[in-house]
Amino acid sequence: HPLSSLPFPPGPRTSWLQRSVTGLYPWRTYAKWKEIYGDVIYIRLLGNPVLVLNSAQAIDDLLNKRGHIYSSRPIRTMIVDLIGWNWSFSTMAYGERWKRHRNLFHRHFRQTVPTHYQTLQLKEAHTFLRTLLHSPDSFRYLTRRTALAVVLNLIYGQQVAECGDEHVDVADAALAGLTSAGIFGTYLVDYIPILRHIPAWLPFATFKRNALKWRELNRKMVENPYNVTKEMLRNGKATLCFVAQELENLSLGLEAEEEETIKHVAATAYAGGSDTVVSIVLSFFLAMTCHPEAQKMAQQEIDRVIGNDRLPTLADRPHLPLIQSLCYELLRWNPVTPLGLAHYLTEDDEYNGYQIPKGTTVIPNVWAVFHDPETYPDPMSFKIDRFLDTEGNALAGINEIPDAIFGFGRRTCPGRFIGLDFVWIVVASLLATYNITKAIDEKGQVIEPEVVYTSILISHPKPFKCRIFPRSEGAKVLIEQTKDMVI
Numbered sequence: 001h002p003l004s005s006l007p008f009p010p011g012p013r014t015s016w017l018q019r020s021v022t023g024l025y026p027w028r029t030y031a032k033w034k035e036i037y038g039d040v041i042y043i044r045l046l047g048n049p050v051l052v053l054n055s056a057q058a059i060d061d062l063l064n065k066r067g068h069i070y071s072s073r074p075i076r077t078m079i080v081d082l083i084g085w086n087w088s089f090s091t092m093a094y095g096e097r098w099k100r101h102r103n104l105f106h107r108h109f110r111q112t113v114p115t116h117y118q119t120l121q122l123k124e125a126h127t128f129l130r131t132l133l134h135s136p137d138s139f140r141y142l143t144r145r146t147a148l149a150v151v152l153n154l155i156y157g158q159q160v161a162e163c164g165d166e167h168v169d170v171a172d173a174a175l176a177g178l179t180s181a182g183i184f185g186t187y188l189v190d191y192i193p194i195l196r197h198i199p200a201w202l203p204f205a206t207f208k209r210n211a212l213k214w215r216e217l218n219r220k221m222v223e224n225p226y227n228v229t230k231e232m233l234r235n236g237k238a239t240l241c242f243v244a245q246e247l248e249n250l251s252l253g254l255e256a257e258e259e260e261t262i263k264h265v266a267a268t269a270y271a272g273g274s275d276t277v278v279s280i281v282l283s284f285f286l287a288m289t290c291h292p293e294a295q296k297m298a299q300q301e302i303d304r305v306i307g308n309d310r311l312p313t314l315a316d317r318p319h320l321p322l323i324q325s326l327c328y329e330l331l332r333w334n335p336v337t338p339l340g341l342a343h344y345l346t347e348d349d350e351y352n353g354y355q356i357p358k359g360t361t362v363i364p365n366v367w368a369v370f371h372d373p374e375t376y377p378d379p380m381s382f383k384i385d386r387f388l389d390t391e392g393n394a395l396a397g398i399n400e401i402p403d404a405i406f407g408f409g410r411r412t413c414p415g416r417f418i419g420l421d422f423v424w425i426v427v428a429s430l431l432a433t434y435n436i437t438k439a440i441d442e443k444g445q446v447i448e449p450e451v452v453y454t455s456i457l458i459s460h461p462k463p464f465k466c467r468i469f470p471r472s473e474g475a476k477v478l479i480e481q482t483k484d485m486v487i
């Protein structure tokens with residue numbers, strides 16, 4: 001039978017304003033639609049076909065098993081053309097250019113060469129502990145600073161000041177633009193690219209004015225740190241890092257990519273490596289504030305295995321299964337990328353008797369997968385030991401490790417090892433030294449934190465208050481001693 005005689009997958013008829021259809025938290029709306037339409041939902045938005053995948057099975061069948069045709073990215077007028085993220089290989093169409101960039105990243109950051117970045121992560125985790133001692137209420141800013149400090153050092157060989165750093169501010173502002181505009185279809189111009197030509201001064205052209213502002217920040221984020229490292233190289237002051245190594249290979253005529261590719265891969269890693277882990281660490285603070293009993297269990301494991309006279313390192317990880325389970329639960333509970341990153345179909349396809357046309361944007365609903373009560377019992381609750389009994393879980397067919405948070409098929413996050421190691425060492429270091437509790441207001445009342453997240457591409461916990469203080473005098477000494485520690 002010809003493909004075109006098959007029906008499209010079921011789905012609601014949509015009006016031309018998508019947001020009026022899904023509302024805030026589109027992942028929840030799509031999950032509700034699952035009850036009506038099933039795992040695979042097809043919507044047409046202003047002529048743009050969009051497929052939402054609501055189950056692990058459908059995601060695996062299409063994005064993993066048919067990766068050769070489901071691995072491109074939709075054309076993103078707002079993000080790519082207007083704000084200027086065309087340098088980022090996460091937005092590039094599937095093909096040679098994307099492959100060249102991704103291979104270069106992979107050469108440096110695959111799992112088998114971890115030691116350099118793990119050392120940096122440990123150092124920055126310790127700096128985090130020290131700065132928290134003096135400004136516990138700035139934990140949000142300090143979390144961002146810590147994540148950026150690791151990537152800035154790893155990629156550009158540069159240090160971030162302990163507080164108030166220009167790099168942190170520029171990258172933060174640029175990333176705010178990306179994440180606000182990040183979900184495909186947030187702006188009408190994604191559906192009607194021709195709108196990009198309308199002048200910025202028109203009253204309704206807010207998107208254009210935002211884009212111009214974010215474009216400048218975006219340019220700074222790509223150019224500034226790169227130029228600083230080039231200057232350091234010229235003066236013989238560069239330290240071991242991705243950019244210095246690649247530029248040196250280039251000048252020695254060794255295997256290396258052209259300069260533009262090096263600059264772009266550097267910035268992609270810088271951008272991809274910070275906001276995601278920041279959200280996860282903030283989820284940790286929130287979960288610990290809400291669940292003192294879970295915090296106690298985790299601290300007991302650390303005390304039992306490591307004792308009280310030293311801080312954890314990544315070498316302790318295999319001996320701390322509860323901390324590992326806690327980290328997985330952070331990825332699952334309120335996933336940082338609830339709708340993953342959209343893929344794009346490059347050939348006509350057929351699935352379960354339905355036709356899916358070439359040019360369809362494919363959205364994996366990771367939130368729905370992680371909140372399916374069949375596979376994650378009591379899915380809305382934060383359960384620290386959910387992933388502890390790996391054998392029992394496998395036998396019961398439940399609580400699969402939430403690897404889906406890192407995406408699918410040929411586009412799977414290439415920075416996942418760096419990201420997971422970072423989250424682990426920060427979480428373990430904090431648990432070893434600090435208590436996190438509910439804050440108290442001026443009237444002496446306990447402030448109950450609300451578990452609410454932002455409804456954007458990289459979803460963060462909304463601001464909340466908590467109290468962070470050293471677990472003991474001994475813990476305080478350990479924190480202070482990290483200043484003179486040689487790692």
Ligand code: HEM
Nearest residue numbers: 090269272273276337341405406407408411413415418419
């Ligand atoms: C633990 C935190 C992280 C999470 C949850 C995460 C999640 C993701 C997701 C969902 C994707 C899209 C996958 C897809 O299209 O199916 C992605 C892609 C990507 N991530 Fe991550 N990521 C994390 C950390 C990192 C880090 C630390 C880096 C870099 C140092 C990084 C760099 C990238 C890049 C470059 C891509 C684009 C890949 C491509 O399009 O080929 N990520 N990540």
